[in-house]
Amino acid sequence: MSTLEANGASPISNYATASDPTNVQRLGTGPSNIPIPPVAPNYVDITDVFAKEAQKIRPGELAMLETFELVNAINALEIMDLKMDTGLLDMLSRDKEFDTKANRAARQVLWVMDELFAMEMSWHTGGALSQTVFTCLYIEQALKNFNGCVSSAHFGDESNEVPISSDEDLESVFVHVVLREFVLGIIKTCDLSRRRLQCNEIMEDEDIVTQTYSLDLMQFVPVSKICSGLTDAINKMKRLKTESEKQHVHDQETADLLGCIDGFIVRLELRILAIKALDSVDDAPEKQIELLTGTGDLIRRVVSTNSLAEPLPVAFSIAIQGRLECGMPPRPKVEMSFGDAIATLERLINGIRDVLRIHDYGSLGDITTYFEEFAMRRPTELPYVRCQLFKRFFVHRKIFGKFLMRDAVIADITDLCCPSPALFAIDESHPCRQALDLFLTRAEVCFENLFSIMCHNRARLRQRLCGAIMDWDSLQVDSEHLESSVEMLEFSPLLPTDQRSSDEGIRALPLSSWVYFRKLQIMIWIVFMGFELDIYRLEEWPLMLWYGDYILGVMDSHVARIETILEITAAMRQDSTTHYTKSRKSKKNKGAKSISAMPASGALPPSQESIMRTRMWLAGLRSQIGVYKELCHGYMCFMAALVLAGCVRSFTASPVDPSKEEYTTPELLYKLRMKPFSTIGVPEVPSFETYQRLSDLRDWQIDSLLDNAQITVNNARNMTDVWSKLKPEQQINTKLVQESSAKMRRSLTRSCVGTNVAISVLRQMNLQHRSFVEENKLKISVLRDNFHPFFPVLSVSTRK
Amino acid sequence: MPIIYRKYEPPQTARDLTAIRRLISQDLSEPYGIYVYRYFIYQWPHLCFLALDTGDNLVGVVVCKLASHRGVKLRGYIAMLAVATAYRGRGIATKLVRLAIDCMIEDGADEIVLETEVDNESAIRLYERMGFIRSKRMHRYYMNASDAFRLVLPVKVESDREVGPSSGAGDMYI
Numbered sequence: 001m002s003t004l005e006a007n008g009a010s011p012i013s014n015y016a017t018a019s020d021p022t023n024v025q026r027l028g029t030g031p032s033n034i035p036i037p038p039v040a041p042n043y044v045d046i047t048d049v050f051a052k053e054a055q056k057i058r059p060g061e062l063a064m065l066e067t068f069e070l071v072n073a074i075n076a077l078e079i080m081d082l083k084m085d086t087g088l089l090d091m092l093s094r095d096k097e098f099d100t101k102a103n104r105a106a107r108q109v110l111w112v113m114d115e116l117f118a119m120e121m122s123w124h125t126g127g128a129l130s131q132t133v134f135t136c137l138y139i140e141q142a143l144k145n146f147n148g149c150v151s152s153a154h155f156g157d158e159s160n161e162v163p164i165s166s167d168e169d170l171e172s173v174f175v176h177v178v179l180r181e182f183v184l185g186i187i188k189t190c191d192l193s194r195r196r197l198q199c200n201e202i203m204e205d206e207d208i209v210t211q212t213y214s215l216d217l218m219q220f221v222p223v224s225k226i227c228s229g230l231t232d233a234i235n236k237m238k239r240l241k242t243e244s245e246k247q248h249v250h251d252q253e254t255a256d257l258l259g260c261i262d263g264f265i266v267r268l269e270l271r272i273l274a275i276k277a278l279d280s281v282d283d284a285p286e287k288q289i290e291l292l293t294g295t296g297d298l299i300r301r302v303v304s305t306n307s308l309a310e311p312l313p314v315a316f317s318i319a320i321q322g323r324l325e326c327g328m329p330p331r332p333k334v335e336m337s338f339g340d341a342i343a344t345l346e347r348l349i350n351g352i353r354d355v356l357r358i359h360d361y362g363s364l365g366d367i368t369t370y371f372e373e374f375a376m377r378r379p380t381e382l383p384y385v386r387c388q389l390f391k392r393f394f395v396h397r398k399i400f401g402k403f404l405m406r407d408a409v410i411a412d413i414t415d416l417c418c419p420s421p422a423l424f425a426i427d428e429s430h431p432c433r434q435a436l437d438l439f440l441t442r443a444e445v446c447f448e449n450l451f452s453i454m455c456h457n458r459a460r461l462r463q464r465l466c467g468a469i470m471d472w473d474s475l476q477v478d479s480e481h482l483e484s485s486v487e488m489l490e491f492s493p494l495l496p497t498d499q500r501s502s503d504e505g506i507r508a509l510p511l512s513s514w515v516y517f518r519k520l521q522i523m524i525w526i527v528f529m530g531f532e533l534d535i536y537r538l539e540e541w542p543l544m545l546w547y548g549d550y551i552l553g554v555m556d557s558h559v560a561r562i563e564t565i566l567e568i569t570a571a572m573r574q575d576s577t578t579h580y581t582k583s584r585k586s587k588k589n590k591g592a593k594s595i596s597a598m599p600a601s602g603a604l605p606p607s608q609e610s611i612m613r614t615r616m617w618l619a620g621l622r623s624q625i626g627v628y629k630e631l632c633h634g635y636m637c638f639m640a641a642l643v644l645a646g647c648v649r650s651f652t653a654s655p656v657d658p659s660k661e662e663y664t665t666p667e668l669l670y671k672l673r674m675k676p677f678s679t680i681g682v683p684e685v686p687s688f689e690t691y692q693r694l695s696d697l698r699d700w701q702i703d704s705l706l707d708n709a710q711i712t713v714n715n716a717r718n719m720t721d722v723w724s725k726l727k728p729e730q731q732i733n734t735k736l737v738q739e740s741s742a743k744m745r746r747s748l749t750r751s752c753v754g755t756n757v758a759i760s761v762l763r764q765m766n767l768q769h770r771s772f773v774e775e776n777k778l779k780i781s782v783l784r785d786n787f788h789p790f791f792p793v794l795s796v797s798t799r800k
Numbered sequence: 801m802p803i804i805y806r807k808y809e810p811p812q813t814a815r816d817l818t819a820i821r822r823l824i825s826q827d828l829s830e831p832y833g834i835y836v837y838r839y840f841i842y843q844w845p846h847l848c849f850l851a852l853d854t855g856d857n858l859v860g861v862v863v864c865k866l867a868s869h870r871g872v873k874l875r876g877y878i879a880m881l882a883v884a885t886a887y888r889g890r891g892i893a894t895k896l897v898r899l900a901i902d903c904m905i906e907d908g909a910d911e912i913v914l915e916t917e918v919d920n921e922s923a924i925r926l927y928e929r930m931g932f933i934r935s936k937r938m939h940r941y942y943m944n945a946s947d948a949f950r951l952v953l954p955v956k957v958e959s960d961r962e963v964g965p966s967s968g969a970g971d972m973y974i
Contacts (some may be wrong), residue, residue: 062842073839074832083831126940206939329831331943459939459947533937534918535930535949663901663912664931668954672933 077327078489084329085244090322098314101140102157103171107310112138113267114302114309116186118341119334122189124382127334127345128209130324133190135316135333138183140323143215150225151185153218173236178264181226181233184218185271188226191217192278193384201390201455209385209568212326223279227272234268236263256308263305270298277352281388282395285356292349299342306338311429345384351385355392362735364403364411365617367393370736375454376744378789386455393451405444412447416517418566418606418614421511423491431487439475439482439511441465446471450518465522466676472519473680479512495568508565513558519680520555524628526676527551528790538780539649540673542639542695547674547686549632554683563618566611569681573605623723627716631755631791634713638794641705644697647778647796652692663766666692677799709759717752720745747788754793756784763798801853803860803892805899808841808848817852818840819858824882832880840865840879847876849899851883851892857886862896876904878914881923893926901930905955907958912953916947927951 057063078084082092104112116139119132133139135537138155146153155176181248194210194217202208217225241261244254277291301554318333363366366641374381374389381389395401399408426433449471453464482488494505527548530536559653606614642648670688671678677685697705726746765778779799784792808816817837825831841848844865851860860883868873878900883892901912916923918937932951941948 061836068839070839073835076833076835078835083825084833126945203939206941292838296807299910334945457939459937463936535937537932537933540933662931663905663955664953669931669933672935672952672954 086322086330089330090319093319095317101207108312109174111309118336121333121341121344122336130321131334180580181229193215202383202387213326230268230272237265259308266301285359351381354387365415366407366736371454373740390455405448409443413514417510422604461710476515479515484511523551539651543651545632545636552629570611627719630712630716634709637705641702720748751788804852808845820861827882849896859884860892862900864900873910876909876912915948
């Protein structure tokens with residue numbers, strides 16, 4: 001797009017398949033194949049009526065049904081316009097001149113195989129089949145001839161028999177054996193991937209296009225048949241190689257031929273492995289790992305023989321779109337270089353391998369952390385990998401096909417709040433049993449949804465979180481209602497806080513605490529993913545950092561509260577029951593406030609192991625919150641300095657040029673930005689006036705703001721260092737995410753370092769003199785690569 | 801060279817529509833069918849503004865719609881905006897958008913929305929100068945696989961007007 005003043009390109013997902021099969025010629029069916037309706041229609045010639053009625057319409061008047069909408073307008077076919085009519089494209093194409101039966105040199109066959117592989121990878125990254133795999137004329141011919149039987153999927157035309165020539169005709173064998181088996185292998189891998197990709201976690205058109213335009217990707221052909229054909233082709237090539245080697249001819253031509261044959265063998269072997277791996281996606285992880293491990297060497301050998309390939313671009317054409325059941329206007333082939341295709345394949349394999357690690361979980365709580373880390377990866381995992389994670393995790397409505405989602409909810413509540421194990425073991429006769437069940441059922445839905453959301457692409461993920469927050473808010477109301485009932489108080493006894501304090505004590509309320517924690521975490525993700533996805537313009541940064549800091553503060557207090565309760569519980573557990581009972585009686589006699597300091601009968605204290613686990617989790621959380629908060633402060637001070645210097649406009653100032661008419665106000669924009677959070681009860685969104693008051697910079701100086709920025713960013717860095725130096729045994733969830741957590745902490749350190757550099761640069765510019773600003777010499781840009789996604793770094797430089 | 805701004809005039813349909821289509825198609829990664837132009841321009845001709853040079857040649861155009869959004873608000877939508885390459889950098893796009901927004905506000909719009917490619921810095925800058933903010937990012941929204949930003953300009957706190965049932969049009973962008 002070279003547009004300067006236009007909204008942009010055409011929106012995707014607006015073109016659907018033509019519903020009328022008579023509009024387009026389907027592959028394998030000529031006009032003569034259009035089925036005849038069982039009852040002959042009674043046609044009436046309306047030409048005259050139509051012409052007469054059309055006369056009544058003035059130019060510019062639109063005749064349409066009330067139900068005609070934009071989507072219909074976009075999907076409407078416009079014939080006889082080369083840019084819009086794929087049928088016309090087909091008519092004008094020279095595809096018919098390409099003979100799929102013709103013999104081809106080994107080098108050309110090698111190129112077609114690699115190009116087809118690149119098209120497959122291009123499809124995996126979002127290109128439609130009509131723009132990728134289906135652009136190959138060999139694929140078209142094989143699918144056109146396919147009648148349900150593998151042998152029918154050949155490169156000859158329908159009227160002829162399979163034109164496989166004798167073995168002496170090498171070039172025929174390369175096409176009709178090697179390439180054909182490879183083509184069938186590609187069709188099968190696409191079929192297996194496509195079936196897997198049809199899930200809620202992957203957005204059709206947005207992540208992947210599974211549309212096949214009514215073509216059968218040999219869905220019912222067994223994998224064994226395809227693999228058997230591939231194996232036969234491999235054996236044939238191996239024999240051929242042996243025979244050629246026996247002839248002891250050492251010229252370049254023979255060497256190249258042998259190189260190509262090697263290339264064929266390795267590509268066919270890799271295809272078998274790919275089919276087997278895709279076919280066994282639900283099998284034991286060990287089997288998958290074994291298959292995937294074998295790909296490494298094959299990929300290296302494929303790469304090493306690619307240089308022998310000789311391009312045969314006429315074997316690919318977009319005119320095929322005119323022969324598909326497809327209502328889209330012509331679209332270009334989605335090119336991908338061989339190097340990029342190999343890199344994509346490696347990403348795919350590594351992603352699948354990594355997903356298999358979830359089976360090594362220590363506890364269900366580990367998996368929650370794995371999903372969070374998985375969602376944060378840069379670049380985002382490929383659609384197939386994201387889909388694979390959820391499908392591996394949630395099998396037949398159960399986690400790994402074994403545990404109920406309820407188990408994960410309970411594990412998560414236990415990890416965070418360490419409640420009495422009796423809470424989830426109350427018997428049928430307990431008055432709260434039904435209400436607790438109902439709560440857990442609702443929590444299961446919210447929790448499952450959260451796992452599913454984590455598998456979406458980042459933009460969609462943020463959008464879905466904005467919806468999920470309301471469900472969690474509603475769940476919080478339920479949990480608070482449940483835990484406020486007298487019968488449930490036995491699981492949240494009043495615990496003593498500080499004896500000297502006038503507080504009445506503190507109740508654990510583990511269910512509400514857990515829901516609130518998860519809700520706050522979602523809010524934090526929504527706020528900071530806005531930075532990651534570049535949703536905030538620069539003048540909004542101070543506002544969103546301020547709001548992020550506010551939510552982090554609420555979260556910190558909440559986690560601190562859970563920590564306090566945990567330590568009281570741990571202290572109580574450490575003391576002997578007898579001692580505690582005595583103490584309790586004594587306090588009771590004295591009318592002390594810790595009336596229910598001991599768990600009531602039935603409410604067993606948590607195990608020492610549970611307490612340790614929660615302690616580690618909370619410590620990790622507080623480290624993370626602490627670093628985020630310090631970074632927020634540092635960024636806020638830095639941004640405030642830029643605002644004060646006039647380099648960045650204040651959000652509370654007029655949004656437009658004062659000389660122009662204003663369409664909106666800062667308050668309206670504030671409300672719009674806070675919209676995802678305005679519907680929830682707690683924590684309440686601060687009023688615009690509050691923000692306006694707190695963001696007043698009149699009493700600040702640029703230098704003192706930069707001093708503060710530097711101090712807090714340094715604090716953040718030091719805190720990250722301390723966090724990073726925790727020994728594995730001091731951290732929870734080490735097994736699954738240790739490496740990626742360390743990577744994330746390194747990116748946080750880089751954000752600290754990067755911002756520190758920017759602060760220093762700004763300080764050296766001596767902005768108090770404002771000469772840079774007045775002369776518009778300052779350039780501020782956002783750097784994202786290698787920095788923490790939530791904390792991109794601002795770079796300040798002077799314009800030349 | 802002075803530029804003349806005027807609304808689309810239905811009697812001149814064929815000529816204007818052809819010119820509009822030609823101008824907009826130059827900037828699109830994939831052309832819209834004639835029905836898309838008819839959908840917008842024939843239903844909301846008063847929300848289509850043209851910029852013409854002294855020779856009466858079309859050099860800029862903005863195409864919009866205004867409809868109820870989910871029955872709760874009246875949403876203006878800037879569907880297409882284009883300025884001929886030779887005439888860019890002269891504020892024509894800004895003027896056209898302002899004319900359209902003024903008209904939609906006059907007709908009771910509560911908010912104005914549009915989508916633009918995340919890399920289209922000049923378009924984003926143009927709209928953000930008017931107060932639009934990015935409400936969300938949409939993954940691979942365009943046919944060229946690029947992401948889009950939804951830009952929103954809230955123009956009223958809330959509406960106490962009665963609005964008709966949602967046409968559903970425009971919901972596809974959500």
